Amino acid sequence: xxxxxxxxxxxxxxxxxxxxxxxxxxxxxxxxxxxxxxxxxxxxxxxxxxxxxxxxxxxxxxxxxxxxxxxxxxxxxxxxxxxxxxxxxxxxxxxxxxxxxxxxxxxxxxxxxxxxxxxxxxxxxx
Amino acid sequence: xxxxxxxxxxxxxxxxxxxxxxxxxxxxxxxxxxxxxxxxxxxxxxxxxxxxxxxxxxxxxxxxxxxxxxxxxxxxxxxxxxxxxxxxxxxxxxxxxxxxxxxxxxxxxxxxxxxxxxxxxxxxxxxxxxxxxx
Numbered sequence: 001x002x003x004x005x006x007x008x009x010x011x012x013x014x015x016x017x018x019x020x021x022x023x024x025x026x027x028x029x030x031x032x033x034x035x036x037x038x039x040x041x042x043x044x045x046x047x048x049x050x051x052x053x054x055x056x057x058x059x060x061x062x063x064x065x066x067x068x069x070x071x072x073x074x075x076x077x078x079x080x081x082x083x084x085x086x087x088x089x090x091x092x093x094x095x096x097x098x099x100x101x102x103x104x105x106x107x108x109x110x111x112x113x114x115x116x117x118x119x120x121x122x123x124x125x126x
Numbered sequence: 127x128x129x130x131x132x133x134x135x136x137x138x139x140x141x142x143x144x145x146x147x148x149x150x151x152x153x154x155x156x157x158x159x160x161x162x163x164x165x166x167x168x169x170x171x172x173x174x175x176x177x178x179x180x181x182x183x184x185x186x187x188x189x190x191x192x193x194x195x196x197x198x199x200x201x202x203x204x205x206x207x208x209x210x211x212x213x214x215x216x217x218x219x220x221x222x223x224x225x226x227x228x229x230x231x232x233x234x235x236x237x238x239x240x241x242x243x244x245x246x247x248x249x250x251x252x253x254x255x256x257x258x259x260x
Binding site for chain 1 (some may be wrong): 147150164220
């Protein structure tokens with residue numbers, strides 16, 4: 001069965017979704033990722049969806065779930081690389097994206113995560 | 127333009143949703159739809175195919191290429207013989223679900239297509255027909 005690789009870069013876990021996701025794969029990604037956050041003490045999760053030609057309510061819900069699960073484990077999630085046609089479609093579909101942080105590309109996503117991580121470190125020192 | 131015979135895809139598992147999406151994408155590319163139109167229709171197909179499997183207990187999707195003079199379109203017909211939908215107006219409302227999803231499938235896919243028709247009979251099944259014109 002296909003598996004989505006989870007890469008570790010410093011405190012960040014990077015996931016690049018490159019296959020047309022079927023439902024079982026989406027569920028196994030949630031399981032793998034939460035396990036890796038705990039194992040690797042990750043503080044941030046970056047999900048690159050630039051290869052996804054479509055985001056439907058199932059994938060949208062999965063992204064929201066991952067963000068919420070990571071948050072519960074003390075890690076922030078940023079979704080990057082959404083294609084313009086996908087952005088237009090999910091707005092018409094009515095997909096709620098309020099709980100999902102996004103950035104244009106991986107570079108900006110890393111910057112967003114780093115500044116969020118710095119903020120939370122400062123809060124911890126105080 | 128040559129008009130292929132309508133094709134029917136079985137919808138039983140999650141992987142069938144992926145093949146249904148691919149078939150719709152290929153058909154739309156053949157018919158010369160824009161990338162945004164393709165994305166909308168493929169997304170609608172994904173929502174409706176999942177409904178057919180989750181709520182209709184499986185069924186089929188039929189793809190029809192519509193080439194009628196200057197008018198070019200694509201039509202998808204989702205058919206199941208599941209329990210049916212007792213209250214269609216309620217089912218079309220965003221956020222309404224009897225399952226575990228977001229309740230966007232029917233209402234959301236209706237917004238992504240040009241024509242949307244739903245027929246359902248409790249105990250007999252549901253048929254959803256969606257059309258997008260180029």
